[in-house]
Amino acid sequence: MIFLDNVTILRRSTRPGEIATPILQNVSTLFKPRERIGILAGPSSGKSTIARMLCGIEPPDLGRCTAQGRVSWPIGSAGFLHPELTLYQNVLVIAKSINADPSWMMAFAHSVHPCLSDPGREMKDLSPVERSIFAFSVSAAVPMDYYIADEKFGVGDGEMRKKTEQILEYRLRRAGLIYLARNPNSLQKACTKLMVLVNGQLIPVPSIDIAKAMAEEWAEREAGMAESEELQPEQEV
Amino acid sequence: MQDQDADIALSSWFQRIAALIRRERLSRFSGGAFGYLWAYITPIFWIVLVVFLFYLLNRAPPIYVPAEIFVATGILPYVAFRQTISSVTRAGIAHRYMLYLRPVSISDLMIATGLLEMFNLLVSALLIFGFLTLWLGLNAPHDLAIVLWGLGINWALGLGLGRFVGVLGLVNDSIARAVPLILRPTFWLSGIFYTATELPGGAQAALWWSPTLHATEIVREGYFLGYTSPIASASYPLLIAGIFYVAAVPLEIFATRRRLLRYRI
Numbered sequence: 001m002i003f004l005d006n007v008t009i010l011r012r013s014t015r016p017g018e019i020a021t022p023i024l025q026n027v028s029t030l031f032k033p034r035e036r037i038g039i040l041a042g043p044s045s046g047k048s049t050i051a052r053m054l055c056g057i058e059p060p061d062l063g064r065c066t067a068q069g070r071v072s073w074p075i076g077s078a079g080f081l082h083p084e085l086t087l088y089q090n091v092l093v094i095a096k097s098i099n100a101d102p103s104w105m106m107a108f109a110h111s112v113h114p115c116l117s118d119p120g121r122e123m124k125d126l127s128p129v130e131r132s133i134f135a136f137s138v139s140a141a142v143p144m145d146y147y148i149a150d151e152k153f154g155v156g157d158g159e160m161r162k163k164t165e166q167i168l169e170y171r172l173r174r175a176g177l178i179y180l181a182r183n184p185n186s187l188q189k190a191c192t193k194l195m196v197l198v199n200g201q202l203i204p205v206p207s208i209d210i211a212k213a214m215a216e217e218w219a220e221r222e223a224g225m226a227e228s229e230e231l232q233p234e235q236e237v
Numbered sequence: 238m239q240d241q242d243a244d245i246a247l248s249s250w251f252q253r254i255a256a257l258i259r260r261e262r263l264s265r266f267s268g269g270a271f272g273y274l275w276a277y278i279t280p281i282f283w284i285v286l287v288v289f290l291f292y293l294l295n296r297a298p299p300i301y302v303p304a305e306i307f308v309a310t311g312i313l314p315y316v317a318f319r320q321t322i323s324s325v326t327r328a329g330i331a332h333r334y335m336l337y338l339r340p341v342s343i344s345d346l347m348i349a350t351g352l353l354e355m356f357n358l359l360v361s362a363l364l365i366f367g368f369l370t371l372w373l374g375l376n377a378p379h380d381l382a383i384v385l386w387g388l389g390i391n392w393a394l395g396l397g398l399g400r401f402v403g404v405l406g407l408v409n410d411s412i413a414r415a416v417p418l419i420l421r422p423t424f425w426l427s428g429i430f431y432t433a434t435e436l437p438g439g440a441q442a443a444l445w446w447s448p449t450l451h452a453t454e455i456v457r458e459g460y461f462l463g464y465t466s467p468i469a470s471a472s473y474p475l476l477i478a479g480i481f482y483v484a485a486v487p488l489e490i491f492a493t494r495r496r497l498l499r500y501r502i
Contacts, residue, residue: 012496056339059494071339079334082260084267089259096256097338099249 002031002054002071002146002178007063008200009049023049024060025200033069033145036177038191040184040211042219045197047180048074051150054178069145075168076152078135081123087134088119100142109137112167113160129156133164140167147171149179153190165190184208184215253341257349260332261324276357277364280316284309284365287429299435302461303375309365310384310460311429314391314453316361318427319420321354321395326403326416333500343489347403351396358392359385376461383459390474391452397478400485407498428453433468441467448474 023046298307406413
């Protein structure tokens, strides 16, 4: 279970004097155990920031985000996989940090793809696809109560994508999912409940078509607002 | 039941710190020809260089001991401080993606790096003092425990200051860049080239405020039989280390809660 209690997350501008804009504003919602929630959000709307908050990596600016049970890190995150370390060394560090079994994690990765069978291979020697498969394997190896997906549900192409999606489906038999994406079709496929992120609010919607329509309308409104700001004459000082 | 939970939490913490130490050890000097040996080459090189300068400038140590040992008892405490502060400051940035793995925290990253530095320091001390006494036949430490105590004080100072400065550096880029510049004078204030006893009264009073000088002098008191220093208080540098270490805790909580960390993770 993940509970957002009056949560506000601000996007801080790097330019001095510019006002911070809300990614989420006073949002309260409860994600129940084993729910599969898809959140449709446009590009640069703050999906990764929300995902990090849900995972407990970063706190919200205001309010509280509390979780019961184990929440994954964003599926497929690869930042903590050190390029100079071998697959096994990486797995060992991760497993010991989160109290998991490194041998099981390594065996799991091997079962996902044979390219991950050599534990002595250095991360930097993997191709980008192999790297993403390994990162996915490490994420999916550990049973969690809630999985957070930030644009990535499966990895690789064709058969590999199918396989990774199946693995995650298997994990989701006993866990919940919050999937943040801009692609409505992938959300429809993976989730049973839908929400759309507009105007700093997470609005539940009954169907993907309504979610799409709302997201498009909001994007047009935002684009219109940006245009009118550009057209405003410069104020005299 | 509560005791059992506390035991489990503690053992998980130790396991986590051990994992982070392993990551730091494996990654810090990875890719180079000498690998982790660099951690020991650096202090040895410093000592060789300064001893060479002593001989080149025909400078005699202020106390009646061979230059090699005098320099080693000055450089090693300084390295203990400087290496620890630099590594701990760097740890939060270098391993920031480990924060994805809850419950890893910024303080875990810094403590792990600090502990690795302590290990490196002990190995360096063993190598250097071992070489000087067994190979060159120079004097062995008069009281090894006091020598290690002095080194430990500077290590603690590096950890305390490093943690504070490391958190500030995560918030502000200018602070992170200014730290090496601010630390530069500590090389001259640590008593590498001189002892507190030979300093004139005014300089002695002024340098009393240099916490690293206290640690260096404690090392020398432990190493050289009969040497006593007017500036060898353990409580002053330890107080500074403690103040900064404790002050870093609310600072870290504040910076994390307010999402002030400049590096996006």
